Amino acid sequence: MPIESAVPLLLDNPFQRGYVPSIVYVSLYVSVIAVTLSTLVSLPIGLVMGFTQFPGKQFVKSVINTGMGFPSVVVGLMVLFAVSNQGPLGALDLIFTKQAMIISQFVLATPPITAISLAAITGVDENVRDAARALGGTRLDVALVVIKEARYGIATAVLAGFGRAISEVGSVLIVGGNITSADGISKTRTLTTAIQLEARQGRYETAMVLGAVLVTIVLLVNAIVVRLGETGAMNR
Amino acid sequence: MIRLSNVSHSYGVEQVVDDVSLDVEPGEVVAVIGPSGVGKTTLLRTMALFLEPDAGTVALDGDAVWDAAEDERLALRRRIGMVFQEASLFDASVARNVEYGLRVRQDWRERIREQLRSLAGSTNPAAAVEDALEVVGLADKLDQQARSLSGGEAQRVSFARALAYEPSYLLLDEPTSDLDPRNTGLIEEAVFEARDRGIGVVVATHDMHQAERVADRVGVLLGDGFTEVGPTERIFDDPSDERTRKFISGELVY
Amino acid sequence: MQRRKFLQGVGLAAVASTAGCTQITGSESTEAAGVSGETLTLTTTTSTYDTGLLDAIHSDFEEMYGVTVDAVAQGTGAALESARNGDSDVVMVHARGLEDEFMRNGYGINRRDLMFNDFVIVGPTSDPAGIEGSSSATEALATIAETQSAFVSRGDNSGTHTKEKNLWEAAGVDPGGDWYQEIGAGMGEALNNANQQGAYTLSDRGTYISQRSEIDLTILVQGPIEGGPEILANPYGIMAVNPGVHDNANYDLAMAYIGWITSPGAQDAISNYEMNGEQLFYPEAVSEEPNFQQYVPEGWSSDSDSE
Numbered sequence: 147m148p149i150e151s152a153v154p155l156l157l158d159n160p161f162q163r164g165y166v167p168s169i170v171y172v173s174l175y176v177s178v179i180a181v182t183l184s185t186l187v188s189l190p191i192g193l194v195m196g197f198t199q200f201p202g203k204q205f206v207k208s209v210i211n212t213g214m215g216f217p218s219v220v221v222g223l224m225v226l227f228a229v230s231n232q233g234p235l236g237a238l239d240l241i242f243t244k245q246a247m248i249i250s251q252f253v254l255a256t257p258p259i260t261a262i263s264l265a266a267i268t269g270v271d272e273n274v275r276d277a278a279r280a281l282g283g284t285r286l287d288v289a290l291v292v293i294k295e296a297r298y299g300i301a302t303a304v305l306a307g308f309g310r311a312i313s314e315v316g317s318v319l320i321v322g323g324n325i326t327s328a329d330g331i332s333k334t335r336t337l338t339t340a341i342q343l344e345a346r347q348g349r350y351e352t353a354m355v356l357g358a359v360l361v362t363i364v365l366l367v368n369a370i371v372v373r374l375g376e377t378g379a380m381n382r
Numbered sequence: 383m384i385r386l387s388n389v390s391h392s393y394g395v396e397q398v399v400d401d402v403s404l405d406v407e408p409g410e411v412v413a414v415i416g417p418s419g420v421g422k423t424t425l426l427r428t429m430a431l432f433l434e435p436d437a438g439t440v441a442l443d444g445d446a447v448w449d450a451a452e453d454e455r456l457a458l459r460r461r462i463g464m465v466f467q468e469a470s471l472f473d474a475s476v477a478r479n480v481e482y483g484l485r486v487r488q489d490w491r492e493r494i495r496e497q498l499r500s501l502a503g504s505t506n507p508a509a510a511v512e513d514a515l516e517v518v519g520l521a522d523k524l525d526q527q528a529r530s531l532s533g534g535e536a537q538r539v540s541f542a543r544a545l546a547y548e549p550s551y552l553l554l555d556e557p558t559s560d561l562d563p564r565n566t567g568l569i570e571e572a573v574f575e576a577r578d579r580g581i582g583v584v585v586a587t588h589d590m591h592q593a594e595r596v597a598d599r600v601g602v603l604l605g606d607g608f609t610e611v612g613p614t615e616r617i618f619d620d621p622s623d624e625r626t627r628k629f630i631s632g633e634l635v636y
Numbered sequence: 637m638q639r640r641k642f643l644q645g646v647g648l649a650a651v652a653s654t655a656g657c658t659q660i661t662g663s664e665s666t667e668a669a670g671v672s673g674e675t676l677t678l679t680t681t682t683s684t685y686d687t688g689l690l691d692a693i694h695s696d697f698e699e700m701y702g703v704t705v706d707a708v709a710q711g712t713g714a715a716l717e718s719a720r721n722g723d724s725d726v727v728m729v730h731a732r733g734l735e736d737e738f739m740r741n742g743y744g745i746n747r748r749d750l751m752f753n754d755f756v757i758v759g760p761t762s763d764p765a766g767i768e769g770s771s772s773a774t775e776a777l778a779t780i781a782e783t784q785s786a787f788v789s790r791g792d793n794s795g796t797h798t799k800e801k802n803l804w805e806a807a808g809v810d811p812g813g814d815w816y817q818e819i820g821a822g823m824g825e826a827l828n829n830a831n832q833q834g835a836y837t838l839s840d841r842g843t844y845i846s847q848r849s850e851i852d853l854t855i856l857v858q859g860p861i862e863g864g865p866e867i868l869a870n871p872y873g874i875m876a877v878n879p880g881v882h883d884n885a886n887y888d889l890a891m892a893y894i895g896w897i898t899s900p901g902a903q904d905a906i907s908n909y910e911m912n913g914e915q916l917f918y919p920e921a922v923s924e925e926p927n928f929q930q931y932v933p934e935g936w937s938s939d940s941d942s943e
């Protein structure tokens with residue numbers, strides 16, 4: 147895992163070897179997959195909401211806005227009920243797995259990504275949409291143009307969702323169980339739940355170190371996304 | 383030939399286009415003149431197959447457009463180019479803007495390959511792209527970002543963008559209304575070039591002098607449909623309709 | 637559970653590769669074909685988990701059977717609730733009353749006494765209430781209440797909190813007022829909180845020992861391990877989730893685990909587990925004398941049931 151080399155400063159502290167890289171890995175694995183799924187769901191919703199009128203649209207909008215402020219522990223409880231052995235998804239045996247954590251982070255990240263994307267999409271000049279259509283674009287082509295034009299806003303949306311997902315502790319603790327194996331390799335322990343665990347034991351210094359790692363990751367991801375937006379990759 | 387037959391369109395209760403008929407042949411320039419708010423844009427959007435008229439038919443080379451299936455209509459639509467009053471370029475390079483029409487006409491495999499190639503940094507703009515930019519005198523701006531262009535340059539790129547995929551008809555909605563004389567001249571020259579290539583061009587304008595300069599035929603839109611459609615020279619020198627005469631002489635003020 | 641059956645079929649090599657490279661099962665041996673490659677979910681209390689005991693002893697079990705133990709530290713109430721919902725296979729807690737209820741309701745079977753340590757009442761060395769050396773925990777608490785000395789309560793319905801509430805009741809005090817603070821947090825946080833305010837609190841000995849070097853709190857009332865009152869005993873029990881109630885429970889592996897952790901080898905490992913040079917847990921499963929009460933709810937007898 148390449149992350150290992152990224153945290154050399156942690157090698158001579160109380161953590162076991164491989165422990166911090168493994169929780170960084172789990173944090174990223176869960177958040178990145180959840181945010182990717184959220185984005186894939188949010189963009190079509192944003193496009194449909196942005197360009198069409200349908201009955202209940204206002205209701206959908208208020209659901210999204212409410213969802214933005216949804217406390218993560220409440221989401222955690224709802225997902226727990228869903229994936230618990232007694233719940234509707236119980237047969238899938240997802241409780242205390244990364245998959246369950248992905249579900250709860252998906253639920254948490256989708257509303258902000260949708261809301262911010264929607265704002266960006268509705269901000270795209272109607273003339274640009276007309277131009278794409280006039281130049282022979284199909285409906286899908288027009289949608290792609292809109293997404294491209296709104297790319298900075300959408301990047302902001304994805305970052306907001308990622309920030310919410312990776313720094314969230316309540317729901318992943320409830321549905322993931324904060325598990326490591328006996329040899330100290332994380333199964334469902336993330337940076338946030340590890341911080342929570344350290345704090346629970348009053349080990350505030352190590353909690354701070356993990357907090358610094360978390361903040362660094364968030365900053366790095368922000369920098370990468372901003373950089374991608376600035377360079378040719380998307381502009382050309 | 384684009385043929386509008388007894389076309390009407392209204393927004394809600396307001397009748398904007400009322401029983402209009404017009405033919406546009408390949409290789410001719412038709413100007414639609416009329417005061418602001420009379421419905422020129424609406425008429426052009428109808429011709430561009432953006433708007434389905436409330437009544438009447440729109441036909442392209444004999445095919446009734448709104449009777450056709452959706453994919454057939456797309457194919458018909460793709461034979462027509464439209465340049466809007468505002469340039470509305472995509473936030474990308476000039477080359478990207480101009481090749482857009484070509485790109486959407488490719489199949490997906492080709493488009494993805496193209497995208498990957500451009501991510502890898504190697505791009506050879508299609509000859510049609512360079513040619514279209516040549517027509518508007520901007521061949522040297524290929525790699526510039528669209529947002530850094532001047533208003534006149536942006537409008538010329540917008541023209542090149544519609545020309546690049548070689549449409550049969552080109553509809554220009556007040557293409558020079560915000561431009562200085564030099565850029566206006568360049569656009570008008572591009573109109574001639576398009577006509578010489580056999581494209582049927584429609585220019586909507588409130589500028590009668592521009593109509594006189596570029597058009598082979600002129601339609602005068604003054605409220606309830608065309609008061610008169612005919613050869614430019616005759617319309618300006620000897621209008622048969624009283625209102626047309628008043629509008630052209632400036633007596634009729636809207 | 638379905639996934640477990642699947643993993644069982646695919647075998648260890650596949651487990652390592654499909655599990656996203658984070659699960660290292662510790663053993664390459666596939667001889668223990670019955671349960672090999674399976675995962676045991678153990679819900680337990682924060683006090684057993686946070687002392688590091690489970691991580692220290694589990695690798696033994698995992699190697700022996702070629703399995704993975706997922707230990708989820710939840711606090712007694714939540715650990716039992718997870719088991720009640722069929723989300724875990726085995727449960728290790730320290731609240732006999734709740735364990736008995738769990739068994740009576742049919743969720744848990746094959747309970748064993750596992751180990752014990754004790755609770756201590758800790759406080760600032762200045763000891764404003766003057767309880768040091770008291771041989772009665774309830775009297776000490778009553779004095780704290782009388783003098784309105786600051787007291788930090790876990791307030792989280794954990795096993796320790798349950799114990800504390802029982803002690804107040806036994807002391808005949810209904811604690812309340814500015815001096816009594818429920819913080820709704822884990823033991824480590826409670827100790828830190830008490831340390832900062834110079835307050836008293838009830839702690840399990842293990843957590844106190846593991847944190848003693850960082851705080852100024854001292855033991856004022858000892859538990860039974862150091863000769864204190866029996867009421868401060870803190871016994872841990874272990875139970876399998878009843879496969880008759882939850883047919884997805886991994887009963888075979890749960891019983892293998894209970895068998896292993898109550899075996900002389902694992903019990904030795906528990907008693908050898910030290911922190912800061914001190915033993916944290918005292919094994920209780922291996923004994924010459926029969927102890928039938930560990931298998932049934934306290935006070936249960938076959939006579940009373942058959943009437």
Ligand SMILES: Nc1ncnc2c1ncn2[C@@H]1O[C@H](COP(=O)(O)OP(=O)(O)O)[C@@H](O)[C@H]1O
Nearest residue numbers: 393394398416417418419420421422423424425
């Ligand atoms: N989308 C629309 N909805 C309602 N009314 C419109 C719309 N577009 C144009 N109109 C109205 O139709 C009339 C004609 O507009 P337009 O075709 O833009 O005229 P022109 O291009 O000649 O200035 C105007 O009164 C305008 O307000």
Ligand SMILES: [Mg+2]
Nearest residue numbers: 422423555556
């Ligand atoms: Mg107009």
